[in-house]
Amino acid sequence: MTSPEVAKSLKRPLVKVMGAGEAPKGQMGGDVNLTYSGARWSGPTAFAEAGVTPKDIKYASIYDSFTITVLMQIEDLGFCEKGQGGKFVSDGNLISGVGKLPFNTDGGGLCNNHPANRGGITKVIEAVRQLRGEAHPKVQVKNCDIALAHGTGGSLGVRHGSATLIMERV
Amino acid sequence: MTEAKVRAFPPAVVNAESKPYWDAAEKGKLLYKFCTACKKPHFYPRTLCPFCFSDKTEWKEASGKGVIYSHSTMRRTPEPYTLAYVTLEEGPTALTGIVDCDPDKLKIGQKVHVVFKPTKEGPPIPAFAPD
Ligand SMILES: [Zn+2]
Numbered sequence: 001m002t003s004p005e006v007a008k009s010l011k012r013p014l015v016k017v018m019g020a021g022e023a024p025k026g027q028m029g030g031d032v033n034l035t036y037s038g039a040r041w042s043g044p045t046a047f048a049e050a051g052v053t054p055k056d057i058k059y060a061s062i063y064d065s066f067t068i069t070v071l072m073q074i075e076d077l078g079f080c081e082k083g084q085g086g087k088f089v090s091d092g093n094l095i096s097g098v099g100k101l102p103f104n105t106d107g108g109g110l111c112n113n114h115p116a117n118r119g120g121i122t123k124v125i126e127a128v129r130q131l132r133g134e135a136h137p138k139v140q141v142k143n144c145d146i147a148l149a150h151g152t153g154g155s156l157g158v159r160h161g162s163a164t165l166i167m168e169r170v
Numbered sequence: 171m172t173e174a175k176v177r178a179f180p181p182a183v184v185n186a187e188s189k190p191y192w193d194a195a196e197k198g199k200l201l202y203k204f205c206t207a208c209k210k211p212h213f214y215p216r217t218l219c220p221f222c223f224s225d226k227t228e229w230k231e232a233s234g235k236g237v238i239y240s241h242s243t244m245r246r247t248p249e250p251y252t253l254a255y256v257t258l259e260e261g262p263t264a265l266t267g268i269v270d271c272d273p274d275k276l277k278i279g280q281k282v283h284v285v286f287k288p289t290k291e292g293p294p295i296p297a298f299a300p301d
Binding site for chain 1: 211212214216219220239240255264
């Protein structure tokens with residue numbers, strides 16, 4: 001990351017942060033509900049700052065510690081109705097070139113990378129590759145101008161933090 | 171019945187905020203906290219209400235009855251154990267363990283009651299067992 005001035009001098013495709021949101025979720029004083037994550041709050045903050053909606057996202061990197069993590073976050077971020085995550089995924093929507101929300105084209109944490117507690121940064125890296133048109137040709141999203149990266153840290157069921165980042169190709 | 175081997179609970183870290191809770195556990199009582207400012211119960215117990223941040227919180231004794239909100243059994247350990255969220259009769263849902271049970275037979279919504287399990291050093295730990 002660097003200043004806009006330096007970025008322009010680097011002769012590389014430029015990517016800008018449009019919006020960001022963060023939210024913690026804990027045991028909520030005993031008002032426990034395991035069916036949603038902090039993405040329910042970090043997502044709307046990021047979308048509002050970016051001035052876009054889930055429909056505008058051409059590619060998403062979503063943290064995948066487990067498959068359930070992805071299903072919950074897809075729903076919480078508004079890519080489908082709550083409870084419809086399973087159907088959304090089984091309909092092929094996460095497959096680049098096939099579905100509405102090309103996703104984790106680097107293989108994600110489950111199939112490729114999870115460098116200790118740094119599973120978040122690899123999400124940003126692949127989103128930037130997509131925006132630059134530098135993803136693997138077999139999974140590069142056409143006209144990828146807006147992308148989202150979302151991470152969850154901690155334990156989904158006990159205490160975690162959620163972070164959403166929306167980026168655009170300049 | 172395939173009962174899980176008993177896994178010893180590690181001793182609790184007792185501090186000024188939680189001492190009344192652990193003192194009560196020694197006497198076989200489960201405490202929670204109630205905020206007199208916003209009239210809401212909470213668990214785990216805190217000095218400041220997690221809903222309105224008031225310091226007007228007071229200790230109350232729970233009936234020790236509850237139902238399983240969700241449960242998960244860790245089997246890849248020498249002594250399998252079951253973690254659960256139990257919704258207390260008084261309202262709050264507590265992160266706890268289910269003991270003295272066949273983990274395969276546990277159900278969401280199942281009635282459970284508090285039991286106190288000894289630790290090597292320190293107060294006994296509240297857990298729950300099926301009714
Ligand atoms: Zn209160």
